Amino acid sequence: xxxxxxxxxxxxxxxxxxxxxxxxxxxxxxxxxxxxxxxxxxxxxxxxxxxxxxxxxxxxxxxxxxxxxxxxxxxxxxxxxxxxxxxxxxxxxxxxxxxxxxxxxxxxxxxxxxx
Amino acid sequence: xxxxxxxxxxxxxxxxxxxxxxxxxxxxxxxxxxxxxxxxxxxxxxxxxxxxxxxxxxxxxxxxxxxxxxxxxxxxxxxxxxxxxxxxxxxxxxxxxxxxxxxxxxxxxxxxxxxx
Numbered sequence: 038x039x040x041x042x043x044x045x046x047x048x049x050x051x052x053x054x055x056x057x058x059x060x061x062x063x064x065x066x067x068x069x070x071x072x073x074x075x076x077x078x079x080x081x082x083x084x085x086x087x088x089x090x091x092x093x094x095x096x097x098x099x100x101x102x103x104x105x106x107x108x109x110x111x112x113x114x115x116x117x118x119x120x121x122x123x124x125x126x127x128x129x130x131x132x133x134x135x136x137x138x139x140x141x142x143x144x145x146x147x148x149x150x151x152x
Numbered sequence: 153x154x155x156x157x158x159x160x161x162x163x164x165x166x167x168x169x170x171x172x173x174x175x176x177x178x179x180x181x182x183x184x185x186x187x188x189x190x191x192x193x194x195x196x197x198x199x200x201x202x203x204x205x206x207x208x209x210x211x212x213x214x215x216x217x218x219x220x221x222x223x224x225x226x227x228x229x230x231x232x233x234x235x236x237x238x239x240x241x242x243x244x245x246x247x248x249x250x251x252x253x254x255x256x257x258x259x260x261x262x263x264x265x266x267x268x
Contacts, residue, residue: 072259079158079245080196080259125195139186140247140257142195 041128041143048149055113057146059126062107066128069102070140071111074123083111083124113148121150155179156248158260165236165267172232173263175246181226182248186257187219190243202229236267 040062049055061069067088072080086093086100086109093100099112109126126143155178165171175185184203188196200216202208202223210216220232229248233240243264247257 077262077264079156079261080247082256082258085256139198139201142197144195 041126041141043124043126043143043146045144046147046149048151049116050151051116051118053116055111055116055120055148055150057111057113057124057126057148059109059111059143060107061109061126061128061141061143063128063130063141064107065130066107067130068128069100069109070127070129071098071100072125072127072142074125074145076122080125116148116150118150118152121148123147154250154256154258156182156246156258156260158244158246158263160263161261162264163266165265167237167267168235170232170234171236171265172230173244173246173265175229175231175248175260177227177248177250177258180248180250180258182229182250183226184249185223185229186247186249187221187229187231188245188247190245190262192243196245199231233265236265238267241265241267 043059070085071083073083074080084095084098097114101110123145125145127140129140157176159174187199190196198211199214200208200210200221202221204223204226208221223229243262245262247259249257
């Protein structure tokens with residue numbers, strides 16, 4: 038079955054860049070997502086990338102996709118203390134006829150930003 | 153836009169009672185809603201997918217008679233945990249996908265259930 042893995046913890050200093058990595062196994066993944074979860078809260082969609090793209094940039098966020106290696110990364114430039122949260126990658130595929138499939142979430146990476 | 157709310161945000165109940173959690177899409181019509189469960193320091197696990205007006209599709213290992221899902225309208229889905237036990241204590245999160253299609257799910261803020 039599908040499997041999505043992430044490292045559990047990342048600590049960076051304020052102002053540095055953070056890179057959170059994710060690997061997945063489903064080669065039919067069509068969409069890959071990054072979500073942010075703050076303590077006791079739901080998930081906030083940060084960005085997503087289609088599988089036919091290599092890179093997507095959105096302000097401080099850069100997503101890199103290596104489809105061959107099934108590796109996804111999220112880079113946060115100029116990391117701030119407000120970026121401290123758990124970051125989940127997720128993948129889904131679009132079934133035949135455009136029907137959308139479920140999201141498979143990674144294990145989550147706790148990002149701790151030191152002032 | 154695309155706001156999803158959940159009610160209650162937290163609930164404490166006694167073992168053996170039933171608890172209902174509501175998930176509402178506030179500014180869009182949600183043809184599909186998803187229910188997830190998240191145990192402490194773990195990822196989200198999909199419990200079931202519900203389409204408006206039809207029976208929910210449950211993931212393997214999720215008891216449909218214990219976790220009753222109703223999606224009676226395009227803006228409301230409910231999850232009822234029947235005969236709750238302490239092991240059902242968890243963070244329950246819903247998400248909704250709009251009528252316009254696309255692949256994006258909008259997540260609610262979650263409901264913390266504690267069963268004593």
